[in-house]
Amino acid sequence: QVQVVESGGGLVQAGGSLRLSCAASGTISSINNMAWYRQAPGKQRELVASITTAGGITNYADAVRGRFTISRTNAGKTLYLQMNSLKPEDTAVYYCNARYNLYQLYAWGQGTQVTVSS
Numbered sequence: 001q002v003q004v005v006e007s008g009g010g011l012v013q014a015g016g017s018l019r020l021s022c023a024a025s026g027t028i029s030s031i032n033n034m035a036w037y038r039q040a041p042g043k044q045r046e047l048v049a050s051i052t053t054a055g056g057i058t059n060y061a062d063a064v065r066g067r068f069t070i071s072r073t074n075a076g077k078t079l080y081l082q083m084n085s086l087k088p089e090d091t092a093v094y095y096c097n098a099r100y101n102l103y104q105l106y107a108w109g110q111g112t113q114v115t116v117s118s
Contacts, residue, residue, distance in 0.1 A: 002026040002107045004034075004079075004096045009112030016086050016116070022079040022096030022109060030100040034072060034079045038092035038114075045095065049081060064090075086116045 008020040024031065035050035049070035050059045058070055069082040079096060096109040 002028070002031060002098050002100045002105075004098050004107050004109040006094065006096045006109040006112040009094060009114045011115045011117065012086055014086060014088055014116055014118050017082070017084045018086065018114060019083070020081040020094055020096075020112060020114070022081075024077055024079065024098055026107075027100065028076045031076060031098050032101075032103050033099040035097045035099075036070060036079075036081045037095045037097055038090075039095070039111075040089075040092040043092075048094070051079070083114070086114075088116045088118045090114060091116050 003025045004022050006020060006022050010018060012018050031053055033050055033052050036048040037045050038048050039045040048061050048064055049068055051070050051072055067085045071080045091114060093111040093113050095111045098107045
């Protein structure tokens with residue numbers, strides 16, 4: 001089993017920065033991929049960025065590429081999302097996701113609110 005817990009959300013002005021953290025616990029070695037998703041009011045949850053365990057391959061949504069950076073500690077216990085040049089449209093609840101056991105299972109965090117004021 002894998003569990004993930006997010007932290008680091010908050011209120012920031014447009015153009016500012018925030019860093020989100022996601023602490024993973026349980027069978028860390030079974031994690032294949034970790035990602036950040038977000039869900040704005042009235043919209044579907046969408047992928048923001050992901051990173052594979054093997055090779056550290058990253059992938060970003062077009063809307064955040066060049067502004068956000070996903071990273072993970074070598075021990076694999078913590079996932080980060082560095083968010084720069086934030087825009088009001090980045091306002092959403094951000095969720096951490098872990099895929100494990102050869103991508104057969106997944107774990108979600110409870111979400112952390114990010115609000116960007118104009």
